Amino acid sequence: MNASNRIKLNAGFTLIELVVVIIILGILSVVAAPKFINLKSDAHLSVLRGLQGAISSGNALAYSKALIQGKETQAVANVDLGAAEVILAYGYIPTSLNGVPQGAKKIDTESNIIFNSITSVLDIDAAHLIDSSEVVRGDWGVMTHGIDMYVSFVPKGLSVDSLCMLEYTGVNAAGEHPMFTIIDSGC
Numbered sequence: 001m002n003a004s005n006r007i008k009l010n011a012g013f014t015l016i017e018l019v020v021v022i023i024i025l026g027i028l029s030v031v032a033a034p035k036f037i038n039l040k041s042d043a044h045l046s047v048l049r050g051l052q053g054a055i056s057s058g059n060a061l062a063y064s065k066a067l068i069q070g071k072e073t074q075a076v077a078n079v080d081l082g083a084a085e086v087i088l089a090y091g092y093i094p095t096s097l098n099g100v101p102q103g104a105k106k107i108d109t110e111s112n113i114i115f116n117s118i119t120s121v122l123d124i125d126a127a128h129l130i131d132s133s134e135v136v137r138g139d140w141g142v143m144t145h146g147i148d149m150y151v152s153f154v155p156k157g158l159s160v161d162s163l164c165m166l167e168y169t170g171v172n173a174a175g176e177h178p179m180f181t182i183i184d185s186g187c
Contacts, residue, residue, distance in 0.1 A: 095170030
């Protein structure tokens with residue numbers, strides 16, 4: 001090797017090359033940063049969509065059990081799911097009750113009966129929220145709204161007031177299907 005070849009091997013980057021690389025990295029970070037900043041919101045939305053799927057599946061299984069037991073047309077009925085006996089409305093997870101059936105144990109208020117049916121059918125760890133500003137410490141918070149005919153599901157770390165939740169609306173008559181609304185303005 002001659003002296004000129006050794007100098008080229010040890011030369012390194014020029015100042016202009018380094019500046020160009022820094023500018024390219026800066027542009028990439030500005031373009032990519034919003035994607036990473038929005039990950040928490042995307043995570044909350046994914047969790048809510050997952051819960052919506054879980055409720056749909058749980059409802060399908062509960063309705064099947066109610067159908068087998070001939071209770072799918074009853075406004076309120078005790079249905080044996082095998083692992084637990086729950087109260088369903090027209091075969092689905094209730095959001096309000098027109099009255100507790102005679103065979104039901106009247107140990108809880110309507111709100112607690114609905115909450116217990118939800119947690120039994122879905123087998124989820126949830127806290128029964130009473131106050132809309134209460135922050136959920138466990139996996140889920142469930143707020144029953146009684147006569148409003150819907151239940152709010154709130155993920156961990158949020159409250160109903162944060163406006164990041166899944167609202168589940170039960171059925172009012174045989175043949176109807178439950179509805180879901182994802183509220184994501186606060187996610």
